[in-house]
Amino acid sequence: MLHPKIADVSATRHILKTFGLRASKRLGQNFLIDSNVVKAIVAAAEISAGEEVLEIGPGIGTLTQGLLEAGAKVTAVELDKKLPAVLAETLAGYENFKLVQGDILKVDLAELMPAPFKVVANLPYYITTQILLALLEKKLPITKIVTMVQREVAERMTAAPGSKTYGAMSVAVQFRAEVRVAFDVPPEKFLPKPEVTSSVVVCDVRESPVEVADEEFFIRVVRGAFGQRRKTLANSLAGAGFQREKILQALAAAGISAERRAETLSIEEFAKLASVL
Numbered sequence: 176m177l178h179p180k181i182a183d184v185s186a187t188r189h190i191l192k193t194f195g196l197r198a199s200k201r202l203g204q205n206f207l208i209d210s211n212v213v214k215a216i217v218a219a220a221e222i223s224a225g226e227e228v229l230e231i232g233p234g235i236g237t238l239t240q241g242l243l244e245a246g247a248k249v250t251a252v253e254l255d256k257k258l259p260a261v262l263a264e265t266l267a268g269y270e271n272f273k274l275v276q277g278d279i280l281k282v283d284l285a286e287l288m289p290a291p292f293k294v295v296a297n298l299p300y301y302i303t304t305q306i307l308l309a310l311l312e313k314k315l316p317i318t319k320i321v322t323m324v325q326r327e328v329a330e331r332m333t334a335a336p337g338s339k340t341y342g343a344m345s346v347a348v349q350f351r352a353e354v355r356v357a358f359d360v361p362p363e364k365f366l367p368k369p370e371v372t373s374s375v376v377v378c379d380v381r382e383s384p385v386e387v388a389d390e391e392f393f394i395r396v397v398r399g400a401f402g403q404r405r406k407t408l409a410n411s412l413a414g415a416g417f418q419r420e421k422i423l424q425a426l427a428a429a430g431i432s433a434e435r436r437a438e439t440l441s442i443e444e445f446a447k448l449a450s451v452l
């Protein structure tokens with residue numbers, strides 16, 4: 176075979192050994208070793224031939240290979256300086272692959288990915304939230320994000336108002352995208368095994384997000400409201416630096432009781448509150 180499958184435990188061990196590498200804990204390296212998981216992620220991303228995909232953290236090329244086999248044009252951003260040499264070997268011969276060595280939080284994505292694209296990634300868990308929020312807040316032409324995250328993060332991303340895990344992260348993500356968990360992935364599917372179960376989450380980016388006049392201010396209100404979960408809205412917003420009188424007026428104007436807690440508010444209610452505040 177021209178391209179031996181990377182998503183396999185012995186292939187992964189062999190590649191790491193050949194290049195004298197060890198998975199770096201600091202960089203959140205847990206390599207996928209199951210080709211069915213790779214296939215399922217690619218299927219969840221609904222890749223069609225020639226489609227532009229941004230992959231974050233290609234590692235040794237495991238998921239990248241699945242995306243390329245499905246016909247995607249993959250641009251991958253990898254922080255680890257040792258991996259370009261590995262990828263040059265493991266993905267040799269695939270034409271539609273471009274690698275950028277650098278930090279995904281520092282790369283100019285607007286310049287790198289000017290046309291509509293999907294994001295597909297098995298994210299490094301130490302910066303999952305930062306990466307997702309940065310992708311969603313930057314107003315890039317992203318249509319879909321399919322990512323492996325810790326199950327606990329997936330629960331927060333998909334939580335509905337009133338549930339224990341509903342928080343600023345749920346609002347910030349759901350405000351921009353329709354989010355669902357596609358499937359769970361147990362630790363055994365990675366080398367080395369992570370300590371927790373993972374989930375693949377699909378975010379379909381909304382063409383027109385919930386209407387808010389000033390997004391930055393909206394997020395400030397959401398963060399402030401969830402700042403002290405146990406307190407009422409009026410108290411937690413006051414604790415976050417908003418003037419109590421203004422808060423009470425705004426809550427009344429938005430038809431929201433000052434006694435309610437942030438975790439009971441829908442995204443539309445947060446939007447209304449931010450616009451009158």
Ligand code: SAM
Binds near residue numbers: 206207253298302
């Ligand atoms: N995609 C591979 C797979 O599925 O087997 C590897 C996934 S591994 C969980 C996360 C990858 O993200 C690692 O290759 C790691 O080096 C890379 N990474 C960590 N921090 C990064 C950053 N700030 N920017 C880009 N890549 C990063």
